[in-house]
Amino acid sequence: MNLNIKQLLLTPPHATTAIECDFPILEISQLAERESWRKEINRPIYHIHKWWATRLGTVFRAINLGALSRPSTNIWNNFYETHQFTNKVVLDPFMGSGTTLGEAVKLGAKAIGCDINPISTFLVRQAFTRVPETELHATFTRLEQKVAPDIRHYYQTRDPHTGELIPVLYFFWVKTVVTPKFETIPLFSRYVFSQNAYPKKKPKAQIICPNCWNVIENRYDATSLICPHCQHSFNPQKGPASGQYITAQDGTRYRIKDLLPSNGNPPVHRLYAIMALRRNGEKVYLPVREEDLSLYAEAEARLKSETLPLPTLKIRDGYNTKQARSYNYTYWRDFFNSRQLLCLGLLLQGILEIKDTAIQEQMLCLFSSTLEFNSLFCSFKGEGTGAVRHTFSNHILKPERTPLENSVWGTDKSSGTFSTLFESRLMRAKRYLDYPFEIKRNLTVKQKASQKPLASQSINVQTVKTWEQFDNRENSLMVINGDSSYLPLPAKSVDAVVTDPPYFDFIHYSELSDFFFAWLSPVLKDRYPEFAKPNSSNQGEVQDKSPRIFARQLASVFSQCSRVLKDNGVLVFSFHHSKAEGWAAICEAITIAGMLVFATHPVYSELRTATSKTAAKSPICLDAILVCKKYSSFNVRLDEQTLISKTETLAKKLEQGGINISEADRFVILASQILIPLSQQKRDFNFVCNALQQIHQLAQKSWNSKLAI
Known part of the structure; x- marks a missing residue:
């Protein structure tokens, strides 16, 4: 061209x-x-x-x-x-x-x-x-005294060695489905549920036994294991779920979505492991016991009896929400289990009692930020890194088959909890105002x-x-x-x-931001007209x-x-x-x-x-x-070879400075350079598309020939 x-x-x-x-x-x-x-x-x-x-x-x-x-x-x-x-x-x-x-x-x-x-x-x-740091700390302390003990009560377990109650950092859950033959199958792709971010250096991992549901410590890459608790023999690398299918014990394969609850509810979850914190600061993995299940049942019962500021907003159908909806997530409250809803509701209720509006809104912002790390769409990243993979790690709201339940208020060893985010996000941002x-x-x-x-x-x-x-x-x-x-x-x-x-064409912000809007709208709608709407979308997007x-x-x-x-x-x-x-x-x-x-x-x-x-x-x-x-x-004019040459010069400059450049990055450089003459000539959409495609083809030939040399 x-x-x-x-x-x-x-x-x-x-x-x-x-x-x-x-x-x-x-x-x-x-x-x-x-x-x-x-x-x-x-x-x-x-x-x-x-x-x-x-x-x-x-x-x-x-x-x-x-x-x-x-x-x-x-x-x-x-x-x-x-x-x-x-x-x-x-x-x-x-x-x-x-x-x-x-x-x-x-x-x-x-x-x-x-x-x-x-x-x-x-x-x-x-x-x-700007709010005084001393006032933020004082408010946080009062909030901690008022609501933290209530929340911490639901995030504890008994240390089997000492018999004392110790704080829980994370609860590990797995989605389950029921086959036509009434077999309940957990959606594990493998039974290794915790390993180090650098497993070759630190191969120790945590494995769940699919027979007795005890926690076993072994290598992350073990392929044959006999459970020391029940003598069951299994391959930790091979769970029943693979892609969109699960395999039953008799070898029958089922499509997972065909086994979702017929009543329109999200899949049932099973609690299978706990990470807790001993008094000496040691993190320990524990199996789930009856006392742990009773504590969750207590939270479920209390949630039904409490009147809390919880979300009621329905999830809109859209590009970023369709996967969640296909798993029967209909309302934003479905993103949280009963214990999470109870504890988040108690926390929000406490925040709303703060009299100073400026301080209250800082805490509301922190609360909303905490939601990202405390839903059933979170998962475990592993040891040696930030533990919680947050709700939006995939942009689309992809249902997590093995969700991680964080501890909402948290401890000094937690990640993504209200107390840790207070220091790591809110206070750090306030200090940046003074020292940018x-x-x-x-x-x-x-x-x-x-x-x-x-x-x-x-x-x-x-x-x-x-x-x-x-x-x-x-x-x-x-x-x-x-x-x-x-x-x-x-x-x-x-x-x-x-x-x-x-x-x-991919990230539809308002579809995702409804996750936060569902919680904030009921408490802010009388202050800000933009929150007095059905959802966070707008026709002018x-x-x-x-x-x-x-x-x-x-x-x-x-x-x-x-x-x-x-x-x-x-x-x-x-x-x-x-x-x-x-x-x-x-x-x-x-x-x-x-x-x-x-x-x-x-x-x-x-x-x-x-x-x-x-x-x-x-x-x-x-x-x-x-x-x-x-x-x-x-009066700036460019020919095709000059565009290709300039693209390569810019890419080479970045590469020589240690910036890795992909082929797609080269296209970004080339396409942006082409817009200089094409915007001057006021070319129409189709012409611009054709010009970009043809010059890109010429560029690829040039780049490939240089790579071959």
């Missing part, structure tokens, strides 16, 4: 910002990879509560810096400097967890964030709200930083809801819940728009499996961004996609909004070992940073 594009000009004409000219892709990618290993520690303010596809603060600090600086500015040389972009205004129309906002105010700019999802606006308000540190650059990306440079003043902003309030205060942060297609802002009032649009519809939805937001953006301002956003249709949709949205792509920069965006990435044959770990402006045209 002849695109009639001939020459590359490195610096676009009429550049008004540094990010149009250059971007330190290697240095920022190296820092970003360091951040991605422990995002909740390195940028705690954006991880006070679950949000999906949270972008890396390092990257967005550099983007904001480049978008607000003059063309001659060296972004990397100024990265660790303290800045004061007084009266500069940055807008994020898809604010999510608030990454853009935090990085903008750290640079001394004012920031406006808008999101259509009520969970987003609630968590962002809580993240930037950066990550020190180091050539070994996994090595811990020896220092945390303070490159910003403390974050001390007042959250407001209207433009008038925002415009009249210096240190103000405007947080809007609503459709970004209708921004309540004056024309040409924003210096830069920096954002990360939704990923159009930019989310659709059709790329053409997504393009039009995104264009309506980008058009608003163009309206409120100053003439010399830039719209900068991150994006990646593995298919030409995704890039064609982005190109169409930009051109409909009357803007052009002036520059693109590839940068590291996501940990390659994330659960959603490990299953991919060629995972994408780069984002393209697209820099757009309102000019009607400019």
Whole structure:
């Protein structure tokens, strides 16, 4: 295909910002990879509560810096400097967890964030709200005295050695089905239920006997075992469940979904093992005894007699919820067993009795965050790592066949409980407001930083809801819940728009955020109108499996961004996609909004070992940073070979700096570069798709020939 594009000009004409000219892709990618290993520690303010596809603060600090600086500015040389972009205004129309906002105010700019999802606006308000640390600790202590003993009562077991009651860290459950011959079968794929994250170094594992249900300690890879308790011989690596099928004792295979309860309830669970904590700090695995079952029955009975603030919301049918619904999960309360519902309800009830609204909402945010690690969709990650694999580890709500029940309040040895998240998430985020540190650059990306440079003043902003309030205060942060297609802002009032649009065809945020909305809506609906709705969805969501519809939805937001953006301002956003249709949709949205792509920069965006990435044959770990402006045209021209060559140059630069680049990452780089001439020519959707596909084929031939050499 002849695109009639001939020459590359490195610096676009009429550049008004540094990010149009250059971007330190290697240095920022190296820092970003360091951040991605422990995002909740390195940028705690954006991880006070679950949000999906949270972008890396390092990257967005550099983007904001480049978008607000003059063309001659060296972004990397100024990265660790303290800045004061007084009266500069940055807008994020898809604010999510608030990454853009935090990085903008750290640079001394004012920031406006808008999101259509009520969970987003609630968590962002809580993240930037300053409350005295002493008051938070005092409230936590009072809450602990009031409700923790009640909750801890249901998370204890008897130590068989001493006879004393000791705290339970985790209860291990397994789903069961009943065959037409009335055989109850647990959905174990293997009987090894706990092993170390590095089993070759530490081969000790915990195995459940399928005959007597006692816990056996042996090697993680044992293939033949005789139970020391009942002498049953079995292969620990071979359970009755395999894929979508189970095998009965007589050898008959059944499809699991065909054996789900006919009454429409979720599958029945069986409690099969316990991890408890002895007085000396030793963790011990124990089998389930009658006393443990009686304690659960006590929780079940009490739940029926209590009036607690529990969710009643029904689960909507959608892309991210269909698997849960196919297992008969109909209501959000079905995600929790009776003990979890009782203890979470008691905790929420205690929080609602806190008189100070600001403190109460901080605790509500912490409570909501705790839900992610305390549902029947959680599982055990194993020893030597964070124990709890959270509810959203697969993005879609995939029913867990061997759920892990966490201990809700928790101990100092727990993971993902209310008490541990108080320190690791809430308090860490509050301290970051005072000391907003950066990550020190180091050539070994996994090595811990020896220092945390303070490159910003403390974050001390007042959250407001209207433009008038925002415009009249210096240190103000405007947080809007609503459709970004209708921004309540004056024309040409924003210096830069920096954002990360939704990923159009897979992650439907409101379907997932209903998990939290179901608990928060009943207690917040009288304070915030966005919670007084049937669910967290909205007609104005930019989310659709059709790329053409997504393009039009995104264009309506980008058009608003163009309206409120100053003439010399830039719209900068991150994006990646593995298919030409995704890039064609982005190109169409930009051109409909009357803007052009002036520059693109590839940068590291996501940990390659994330659960959603490990299953991919060629995972994408780069984002393209697209820099757009309102000019009607400019004179940058590219030919196919120059595009391919530039893609390879950028990929090689990142690889030589230690960033692994997949074939899909190369496509991200190539596709983003192609948008520069195609947005200028205002090509239609089909043309862009065809151009991307054809140039990608040429590029693959070039890359493969170099690999062969």
